Each structure stands twice: as C-alpha cells, then as structure tokens.
Amino acid sequence: xxxxxxxxxxxxxxxxxxxxxxxxxxxxxxxxxxxxxxxxxxxxxxxxxxxxxxxxxxxxxxxxxxxxxxxxxxxxxxxxxxxxxxxxxxxxxxxxxxxxxxxxxxxxxxxxxxxxxxxxxxxxxxxxxxxxxxxxxxxxxxxxxxxxxxxxxxxxxxxxxxxxxxxxxxxxxxxxxxxxxxxxxxxxxxxxxxxxxxxxxxxxxxxxxxxxxxxxxxxxxxxxxxxxxxxxxxxxxxxxxxxxxxxxxxxxxxxxxxxxxxxxxxxxxxxxxxxxxxxxxxxxxxxxxxxxxxxxxxxxxxxxxxxxxxxx
Ligand SMILES: Nc1ncnc2c1ncn2[C@@H]1O[C@H](COP(=O)(O)OP(=O)(O)OP(=O)(O)O)[C@@H](O)[C@H]1O
Ligand SMILES: [Mg+2]
Numbered sequence: 114x115x116x117x118x119x120x121x122x123x124x125x126x127x128x129x130x131x132x133x134x135x136x137x138x139x140x141x142x143x144x145x146x147x148x149x150x151x152x153x154x155x156x157x158x159x160x161x162x163x164x165x166x167x168x169x170x171x172x173x174x175x176x177x178x179x180x181x182x183x184x185x186x187x188x189x190x191x192x193x194x195x196x197x198x199x200x201x202x203x204x205x206x207x208x209x210x211x212x213x214x215x216x217x218x219x220x221x222x223x224x225x226x227x228x229x230x231x232x233x234x235x236x237x238x239x240x241x242x243x244x245x246x247x248x249x250x251x252x253x254x255x256x257x258x259x260x261x262x263x264x265x266x267x268x269x270x271x272x273x274x275x276x277x278x279x280x281x282x283x284x285x286x287x288x289x290x291x292x293x294x295x296x297x298x299x300x301x302x303x304x305x306x307x308x309x310x311x312x313x314x315x316x317x318x319x320x321x322x323x324x325x326x327x328x329x330x331x332x333x334x335x336x337x338x339x340x341x342x343x344x345x346x347x348x349x350x351x352x353x354x355x356x357x358x359x360x361x362x363x364x365x366x367x368x369x370x371x372x373x374x375x376x377x378x379x380x381x382x383x384x385x386x387x388x389x390x391x392x393x394x395x396x397x398x399x400x401x402x403x404x405x406x407x408x409x410x411x412x413x414x415x416x417x418x419x420x421x422x423x424x425x
Contacts, residue, residue, distance in 0.1 A: 114229035117236050118254035118286070121261060122270035124241035127294035129156045130328050131260040132238035134338055134347075138355045140199035141339055141373040142366045144233040147191065149219075150204035151250050152240035158203035159332065161192045173205040175222055176212040176249070183218055184225030195337060196377070200232075210245040220253040234359075243277055251282050256289040258358070260322075261309075263293055263302040268309060275313070288316060290358060296321035320354040323347065339370050340377045 119132045129152070136148045149172060150157035158171075170190040178186045190202045215221075219237075228235065237250040251257070259274065261267045275288055291313055293306060310317050325347035331338050338348050352370065356363035 116254045118250040126262045127260045134351045140196045141370045147232045147235045149202045149237045153208040155204040157238045171203045171205045173208045183222035187222045216248045219249045258290045260292045260294045263305040291316045293321040295324040297324045340374045
C-alpha cells in the first residue's frame with residue numbers, strides 16, 4: 114500500500130481535482146483506492162455515491178476519538194462512490210485543527226484497522242496551508258504529491274513548503290512529485306516551469322495537466338472524467354500521468370479504463386431505465402387511484418349519509 118498526501122500551501126491549485134482524477138483512474142485500472150477528505154470545504158466528499166449530505170461518521174470523528182476506537186471509526190466512515198474499487202472517507206464543514214489532539218492519530222488509526230490489507234493506494238486530500246490538520250496527513254503518509262499552478266505565488270509557495278517539510282517532517286516523508294497543473298504553454302508559465310525545474314528537476318513530472326474546463330463540468334454534472342469525458346485532453350493527460358507516477362503500463366491502463374467505461378455506461382443506462390419504469394408505474398398507480406376514487410364518489414349519495422352534506 115502507498116499512502117500519498119496531496120498538499121500545497123496555496124489554495125485553488127487543483128489538489129482536490131488531482132486526488133479525484135488519480136483515484137478514479139487507479140480504481141478503473143483495477144486497483145483498490147481510498148481517498149480521504151482532510152479539508153473542511155469537503156469538495157472531495159461530493160463524489161460519494163449518495164451525493165453530498167451529512168453523514169453519520171466522517172474524518173472528524175476519527176480525529177476526535179481516542180486511539181482505541183479511532184481505527185473502528187475510520188472503517189465506519191468509509192463510503193462508496195459510483196466506481197467499484199474507489200472509496201472515500203468524507204469530511205465535515207466544521208473540521209478544524211482543534212479536533213486534533215494527537216497528530217499521529219490518523220497513522221495509528223490506519224495501523225490499528227490494518228487498512229493496508231484493503232487498499233493498494235490511499236490518497237489524502239488536504240486544505241491549503243500546513244498546520245496540525247495537514248501534519249496529521251503527513252504523519253500517516255509515505256510521500257507527498259504537490260499539484261501546482263505555474264504562477265509567482267505558487268512557485269514561492271513550493272519553495273516554502275519544501276523548506277518546512279525538510280525541516281519538520283524529514284523523519285516521515287518528503288515531496289516526491291510536483292505536478293504542473295492548468296498548463297497553457299504560455300511564455301510566462303514556461304518561465305516558472307524552468308525556475309521549478311532548476312530547483313527540483315527530478316521531482317517535476319514530465320506530464321503537465323492542461324487547462325481544461327472539463328474538470329468543472331464533471332464536478333457540476335457529477336460525471337466521472339474517464340467514463341463520460343474519456344476522449345478529452347484532460348483525461349488523456351491524466352492517464353499519461355498515472356503511468357508516470359505509478360510506473361504502470363499506459364496501453365494496459367487505457368484498455369482497462371475503456372472496459373470499465375463501457376460497463377459503467379451500461380449500468381447507468383440500466384439504472385436510468387429502471388428509474389423511468391418505476392416513475393411510470395408510480396404515475397399509472399396514481400392515475401388508477403384517482404379513477405377509483407372518482408368512481409366511488411359517483412356511487413355515494415351524500416344525502417344518504419347521516420352526517421355529511423347540508424341537512425337543513
Ligand atoms: N487543469 C485544470 N484546468 C482547468 N481548471 C482546473 C484544472 N484543475 C483544476 N481546475 C479547476 O480549478 C478549481 C480549483 O480546483 P481544486 O478545487 O481542485 O483546487 P484545490 O487546490 O483543491 O483548492 P483548495 O485549496 O480550495 O482545496 C476547480 O474549479 C477546478 O475545476
Ligand atoms: Mg481542495
């Protein structure tokens with residue numbers, strides 16, 4: 114099992130989009146994947162099977178538990194997504210650093226319930242910054258992936274992030290990969306890319322995720338990138354990235370993803386059909402009831418009934 118914290122000081126650089134896309138691609142390629150939402154914005158939680166709604170157990174309950182029961186809470190909090198093999202642990206709007214008494218709680222909970230037996234990959238999506246909330250993720254992770262924009266603040270943020278991690282977290286994990294996101298190939302972006310390459314040459318992925326509005330569309334319409342928009346440039350680049358990050362055979366991954374896409378579309382079509390049938394039969398039932406009621410009413414002579422109607 115590989116546990117990866119997805120982290121960046123800067124907000125809005127594509128951490129959640131990266132976590133969702135990589136998890137979905139790995140799951141479609143046949144791996145068992147768990148994504149943990151460690152952000153009070155709980156955007157990752159939107160991919161849960163039953164949509165975004167308050168759930169009885171979430172990551173906050175794990176943090177607020179004693180070590181003895183945190184493992185059980187972690188298992189209780191797991192929910193399914195539309196994809197087989199891809200599970201998530203949702204977050205809570207009120208999640209904050211105050212919920213955490215022990216920054217090792219997630220690591221201990223994962224060990225306690227032997228999570229490594231159930232999953233091949235665990236990705237932890239974080240809110241921007243680096244305080245106790247992110248520290249808890251880092252203590253549980255083996256490595257850090259940093260999706261980033263190519264802008265002045267983003268590059269400065271990575272230098273800062275790298276410095277802090279080397280200083281405070283050298284004992285647990287380090288930045289393994291930096292993934293340029295929303296790449297448009299402008300001169301300005303290329304300048305920042307050169308600057309990053311000069312500093313962290315072996316960590317920058319060769320695959321740059323292009324700017325593509327399809328990510329927003331997928332979230333808005335609750336679609337899966339590799340099922341509904343497989344032939345977008347965003348999906349193609351993510352599959353290339355999977356090959357690069359996890360050393361997987363790209364051709365084989367494409368085949369597996371295409372197979373799952375067909376099955377998924379068939380299942381969704383079947384589901385739609387059943388729902389339509391159900392709605393139609395409910396409609397027919399209502400119509401029947403209405404007719405029956407009209408018929409009964411036509412048989413009743415109000416004046417024959419003792420307490421109904423005007424008897425004056
Ligand atoms: N490659 C891309 N091209 C175009 N839009 C993108 C790309 N990646 C992400 N986005 C969009 O950018 C916005 C921010 O992305 P996302 O929520 O993944 O960032 P984040 O780093 O998780 O943000 P936060 O720090 O608030 O958690 C979203 O609307 C998303 O759809
Ligand atoms: Mg996010």
